Amino acid sequence: MGESSSESFLKRYWEGYKEFWAERFPFTDIYSRFIHREESLPPWSESDVNEFIASDPVHGPTLKTAREATNIALAGGAIGAISTAGLAWKYSRSLHGAGLSFAAGAVFGWTFGQEIANHWYQLYRLDTMAAQVKFLEWWENKCQRRS
Numbered sequence: 001m002g003e004s005s006s007e008s009f010l011k012r013y014w015e016g017y018k019e020f021w022a023e024r025f026p027f028t029d030i031y032s033r034f035i036h037r038e039e040s041l042p043p044w045s046e047s048d049v050n051e052f053i054a055s056d057p058v059h060g061p062t063l064k065t066a067r068e069a070t071n072i073a074l075a076g077g078a079i080g081a082i083s084t085a086g087l088a089w090k091y092s093r094s095l096h097g098a099g100l101s102f103a104a105g106a107v108f109g110w111t112f113g114q115e116i117a118n119h120w121y122q123l124y125r126l127d128t129m130a131a132q133v134k135f136l137e138w139w140e141n142k143c144q145r146r147s
Helices: 002-024 046-055 060-092 095-120 128-146
Strands: none
């Protein structure tokens, strides 16, 4: 009898824990229907994305802006990786140190580039997650119409 009450306590605790983090990270619920499919969606091309941007006047510009911000973050990651690895190699001549610096510089540069893009394009005013979900829904419907 004592075991069942402790199990129910743990189960209630776990459910509360999952609910708490699900509220803070809603993408797990939003994207789950696209991620946990029996058949995955076919890959899309740049022209498919441009077609969606042209066809959706609400979410299209948001998706375009988010994609432009990703290019800035990618450039930041490349700059961070190459510069930190170069400095580590110049001063230590250690291959593993340069490799670790390359990885850390890529992460830091990506993060810094994403923050710059976030402010440059004012992404904090846009709902980029909704635009991405709308694109995935559009792509899913388009692929179903083809079949």
